[in-house]
Amino acid sequence: MKRLAIALACVLPGAAQAVEYTQVQAEKSAIAFTYKQMGVAVDGRFRRFSSHLSFDPARPAAARAAFDVELASVDTGAPEGDEEVATRAWFNTRAFPSARFVSTGVRALGGNRYEVSGQLSIKGKTQEVVVPATFTAQGNSGVFDGSFTIRRGDFSIGEGSWAKFDIVANEVLIKFRITAAGK
Amino acid sequence: MTACYTATAKALHWLMAILFFGLLALGFYMHDLPLSPEKLQLYSWHKWVGVTAFLLIWLRLVWRVTHRPPALPASMSPMWQLAAHAGHLVLYVLMIAIPLSGWLMSSAKGFQTVWFGVLPIPDLLGKDKELGDLLQTIHMVLNLTFVAVIAGHIGAALKHHFIDKDDILTRMLPAKSRGN
Numbered sequence: 236m237k238r239l240a241i242a243l244a245c246v247l248p249g250a251a252q253a254v255e256y257t258q259v260q261a262e263k264s265a266i267a268f269t270y271k272q273m274g275v276a277v278d279g280r281f282r283r284f285s286s287h288l289s290f291d292p293a294r295p296a297a298a299r300a301a302f303d304v305e306l307a308s309v310d311t312g313a314p315e316g317d318e319e320v321a322t323r324a325w326f327n328t329r330a331f332p333s334a335r336f337v338s339t340g341v342r343a344l345g346g347n348r349y350e351v352s353g354q355l356s357i358k359g360k361t362q363e364v365v366v367p368a369t370f371t372a373q374g375n376s377g378v379f380d381g382s383f384t385i386r387r388g389d390f391s392i393g394e395g396s397w398a399k400f401d402i403v404a405n406e407v408l409i410k411f412r413i414t415a416a417g418k
Numbered sequence: 419m420t421a422c423y424t425a426t427a428k429a430l431h432w433l434m435a436i437l438f439f440g441l442l443a444l445g446f447y448m449h450d451l452p453l454s455p456e457k458l459q460l461y462s463w464h465k466w467v468g469v470t471a472f473l474l475i476w477l478r479l480v481w482r483v484t485h486r487p488p489a490l491p492a493s494m495s496p497m498w499q500l501a502a503h504a505g506h507l508v509l510y511v512l513m514i515a516i517p518l519s520g521w522l523m524s525s526a527k528g529f530q531t532v533w534f535g536v537l538p539i540p541d542l543l544g545k546d547k548e549l550g551d552l553l554q555t556i557h558m559v560l561n562l563t564f565v566a567v568i569a570g571h572i573g574a575a576l577k578h579h580f581i582d583k584d585d586i587l588t589r590m591l592p593a594k595s596r597g598n
Contacts, residue, residue, distance in 0.1 A: 273462035274535035277528065312528045312545075319453045402455040 254417035255291040256377040263414035271404040283308035298341040357390040382410040472517035519557040526550035
């Protein structure tokens with residue numbers, strides 16, 4: 236099959252770019268977020284996540300993406316914040332060690348823009364999310380960039396005294412850059 | 419004629435005295451608190467008032483330069499006059515250095531200061547943990563120095579009033595004013 240694809244790629248000029256991007260390169264990828272406390276935007280990130288990806292620009296509808304983010308690897312921008320968000324009121328990492336995103340569909344919006352629908356599960360709660368992303372081929376690899384906003388309240392992230400949104404806002408902007416090698 | 423400060427100089431002096439007492443009390447109280455929404459709120463308030471004090475000190479400096487304060491009484495020896503001037507100079511330096519160190523610390527720790535939650539104050543430094551920790555130490559040492567110098571300032575004013583029985587303390591009180 237692979238040999239056939241290569242043979243076709245040689246014959247068909249249009250198919251020459253048909254590369255499937257599957258090997259996520261962790262060192263060139265990042266999942267970060269921005270939250271607001273008292274009106275101040277603070278940047279954080281997750282140091283570790285694993286992923287499964289297959290994306291062929293020629294067949295976006297067939298694309299698949301799944302991410303498992305290790306919540307204990309959070310960097311909230313402050314060490315005491317890292318300890319705090321691991322607790323039961325926030326991520327409760329002991330009971331829910333990872334957040335999971337699984338795509339359910341990918342729609343090409345024209346140009347290099349795509350819309351990825353999927354299910355985001357955090358702390359035992361699942362929400363449908365729609366994630367806009369761009370794709371840029373860079374040599375043998377491809378870069379996916381995008382961001383979307385979640386409401387931490389939808390996932391019970393920050394309960395008890397943190398449940399009000401006057402100090403730490405409900406909206407959290409999730410930003411990602413995923414670099415994947417093609418094959 | 420009794421030498422006296424201008425009403426503006428007095429107003430700035432006492433307003434900043436109130437702000438600094440509040441900032442010092444809040445600063446020493448909040449930094450040991452466990453993380454909570456209240457702690458984040460208090461930090462924001464501390465920064466907002468700190469920025470306010472930082473703006474006021476420049477206004478005060480301009481006023482100080484353009485309005486000569488009354489001379490120290492001749493009964494003070496030259497050495498004590500020098501000590502008084504040196505003490506005031508240190509207070510002015512600290513009133514600039516302390517908010518500045520707090521501002522830089524916030525930037526280095528990655529928490530921008532947004533004045534009253536509305537006006538973002540530019541970050542002069544990028545995020546840098548080591549630098550942030552160093553600036554935190556500097557901010558604390560400067561404030562401990564500030565507390566010591568303020569104690570000397572208050573002690574000196576009381577000594578002038580109760581022991582030397584001169585007008586050093588009363589000429590800063592609101593009652594007597596030469597206008598402005």
